[in-house]
Amino acid sequence: MKHYNKPKKDIWQGRISNKSLYLHEKVKCVPLEEIPEPPKKSITLLGYACDEGVKRNQGRIGAVKGPEVIKTSFGKLPNHLPSHVQLYDAGSITCKNTAMEAAQNTLSEAVTTLLNNKQFPIILGGGHDIAYGHYHGIKNHLDSKKEGQTIGIINFDAHFDLRKNVPNNNSGTPFYQIAMECQNENCNFNYLCLGIRKDANDRSLFQTAKDLNVNFILSDTFQIQFLDEINTWINAFIKTVDKVYVTIDLDGFSSAYAPGVSAPSPMGFTPQIVLECLKIIISSGKLISMDLAEMNPKYDIDGQTAKLAASLMHHVMHTLYKA
Numbered sequence: 001m002k003h004y005n006k007p008k009k010d011i012w013q014g015r016i017s018n019k020s021l022y023l024h025e026k027v028k029c030v031p032l033e034e035i036p037e038p039p040k041k042s043i044t045l046l047g048y049a050c051d052e053g054v055k056r057n058q059g060r061i062g063a064v065k066g067p068e069v070i071k072t073s074f075g076k077l078p079n080h081l082p083s084h085v086q087l088y089d090a091g092s093i094t095c096k097n098t099a100m101e102a103a104q105n106t107l108s109e110a111v112t113t114l115l116n117n118k119q120f121p122i123i124l125g126g127g128h129d130i131a132y133g134h135y136h137g138i139k140n141h142l143d144s145k146k147e148g149q150t151i152g153i154i155n156f157d158a159h160f161d162l163r164k165n166v167p168n169n170n171s172g173t174p175f176y177q178i179a180m181e182c183q184n185e186n187c188n189f190n191y192l193c194l195g196i197r198k199d200a201n202d203r204s205l206f207q208t209a210k211d212l213n214v215n216f217i218l219s220d221t222f223q224i225q226f227l228d229e230i231n232t233w234i235n236a237f238i239k240t241v242d243k244v245y246v247t248i249d250l251d252g253f254s255s256a257y258a259p260g261v262s263a264p265s266p267m268g269f270t271p272q273i274v275l276e277c278l279k280i281i282i283s284s285g286k287l288i289s290m291d292l293a294e295m296n297p298k299y300d301i302d303g304q305t306a307k308l309a310a311s312l313m314h315h316v317m318h319t320l321y322k323a
Contacts, residue, residue, distance in 0.1 A: 004101070005049070006031045007091040012078040023087065023314075024075030030117045032090045032110055037117040042085055043317055044119040045071060047092030048107055050102055051127030051262070052100040053171035054294070057163075059262040066295030067092050067124040073303060074310035079199055085321045088119070093133075098126045101169065104133030111137020111289065116144070120320065122313055123291035127171035127262065128161055128295050131247050135178055138245055138289055145211040151288075152190040152241030153178070154234070154281060156274055157249035158197040158219065158265065162208045171262070171294075179212050191215065192237045194277065195252045195269045196232070206300055224273050238284045246281060246290040248274070248312060250305060260300025271308060282319045290316060 007029035014024045018156035027045075030036075035044055047067025055061050071089060083086065093110060095103040099148055109122070111134055114121045135153065142149045151312040153175070155161070162179070163172040175191055182189040193209075209216060215237055217230060238244060251261035281287055292309050300306060 001032065001106065003094050003096055003103050004032065005010050005092050005094055007089040008068070011072045012075045012089070012151055013072070020079055022075070023077050023079045026079045026081060027087045027103070029089045032113065035088055035090055035114065035119060040084055041118045041120055042087065042090040043089050043122065044114050045122050045124060046110060047071070047115070047124045048103070048126035048130045048133070049092045049292070049298065050095035050100060050103050050129065052098050052261045053097050053127035053169070056168055056170035057172040059171065060296065060299065061297040062298030063125060063127050063262055063294055064095070065297045066126055069297040069306045070124045070292065070295055072311045073306040074313055077314050078311055080318050081321055090114070100129060100323065104129060107133030108136040108140060112140040121289045122316070123289070124309070125291060125293040125295060126247050128293040129169065129171045129174055129249070130291050131161070131179055132169070134173040134247070134289065134291050135245060136251055138243070142243065148260040149191060149242035150188065152192065152237060152244045153247065154192045154194065154237070154244060155247050156194050156277070158195055158268055159199045159249065159250040160193055160196060160201055160205050160209050160216070162205055162213065162214070176208065188242050189213070190237070192234070193217070195219050197265070197267060199267065206265065219267065219269060222269050222273060224270070224276065227273070227276055231278065234277060235284070236279055238281065238286060242286065243283065243288040244281060244286045245288060246278070247293060248290070249293045250309060251294045254310065258304035258305045260296050260298070262294045262296050264299070268320065271311070274312070276314060279319060282316065287320070288298045312315045
């Protein structure tokens, strides 16, 4: 497959228990085309090793190395998954030269394949242009079932990523691109942003969000003391859709927790509020897939950002599949 690298077994290292007490002992490295269809839904990790979109969006590059670093950190964490739940590493989608759109298309095909094979995909970026390919992979899977199911996008992020894709597509345009396609197809654009900062989005982006009927919660409200109100908004949004796709932009977190990102800021949100919101999303039974974007190891400190990403994945997996 073009724009694809097979999984690397040597990145999965940690304490040895011989009892699968750690995730590096649980994971199986299997090429994408060989992922089996299990009796029960299982989990597949897939990288999106691309920061061409970040470069086009004038961000600091380095996120191309993000997927492998997240996997390495994740493998050291303890394993509490039930024995029947399989965990696969399917390698990474890659961006050859500057062919971001081709990488997005390959990602879309890969996500569709995983969903068709009863996997819960967790895609690791890479720039937030990951969202465009990921969304289309989900959409193609649902369209193939011919049930007319709607997708709700929940984005934990400081940025709307609703920039107009002129002169090109980039890490700041994925949701605008999706919105325009929804308009062309005469269907609803269901998009909820949590943690939006006024100091990270200009007036035109707020106007675009208003024009597209985007739901959002500002950063000064996206705090743990307002959790009950936030959960009410999340539940109201989820009720309007059939499936939920969660995307977490790591640069939405305060740089106190996530220094290794493409666009850091000390004014971001905390892990605690995101973990609590993820619980309510998972409890709906509608979560179909998720990704983490903008991990940039070049600027990480003591692996903090990679550890944060790994812990978020750990939380989601173990909430979905309780032992």
